[in-house]
Amino acid sequence: MGMTEAQQETIINAINTHFNHAVIKHEVLYDMFTVTLRKDAVIPAIQWLYDNEEMKFRFLTTMCALHYPDQKDELGMMYQLHSLENNLRIRIKTFFPKDLPVMPTLTGLYSAANWMERQEYDFFGVEFKGHPNLKRILNVDDMVMHPMRKEFPLEDQTRKDKNDTMFGR
């Protein structure tokens, strides 16, 4: 499933040509070819990888939001695509600032993205432009926070009995 250097080169060149030098970074992480793209190029690039008759990246393995609090662009999205025919995998990342957590939706290409984008909206507050039904999917509807963001504490804040004396914090 590891991509050859030539294949990596082809993808980088193609994305750079078609989408105005959109590749910010590329590396091989845990045997998987990973490209970091500009936000505006992500969805068109995925579409291009889908349409390309040689690559045929036509399976969305997974996607998730990322939060790196120490980074300038704190929030991000990660997509993993799979070419079933060639048994190739690619990971696509993009980052954007926390005060503008907006991504274009991927539901136009993959129906599987519908619930996954709802989950990322639920847990990270990423707003997917064009999503047909963007509402919380797992947490209670009246929750006000996006619990997987690092600024929100993991523990339930309504507990009165757990204090620092008892738990050595």
Place this chain on the structure above:
Amino acid sequence: MSILEKPNYTLANKPDGVEGTGYFVTSLDKAVGLARKNSLWPLPFATSCCGIEFMATMGAHYDLARFGSERLSFSPRQADLLMVMGTIAKKMGPVLKQIYEQMAEPKWVLCMGACASTGGIFDTYSVLQGIDRIIPVDVYIPGCPPRPEQVIEGILHIQELAHNESLRRRDSPEYKAMLNEFGIE
């Protein structure tokens, strides 16, 4: 009887009363208490591993049927005892409360295991930190998960509550005030 005393359980103790040839007189409270005690219909609300332990309790080896509770009710409308076993997520809270409200009086609640009682190890944004935040609980069983013996002891404590409860308790203003604290009419 105090809950801490080790009770000498038998299948059904004869209540206090006046006895003679061919008749036995006792108070209605005691007769009804005896009937309720020995035919509790539990509604198992099992969400995780405590539910598995409860299945062992219902099985042939531990055999909860010996205590008159073999008839599980999967409808809240025909149940006297709500057994909450396992982690209750906050999203599940309103469901549990609705099930409690659908049960007819008199009703008891048994809270099994650390998660149902306090949230247990799941001190997190998505888990209800104890079901006693939304419904009143009569008996708590500690453990993670508790052994079937403990479940049986919990049921026996519920039986003692059912046995000794006054027939007027559920109509009392104290009981209504207690329910109101939980936002139940």
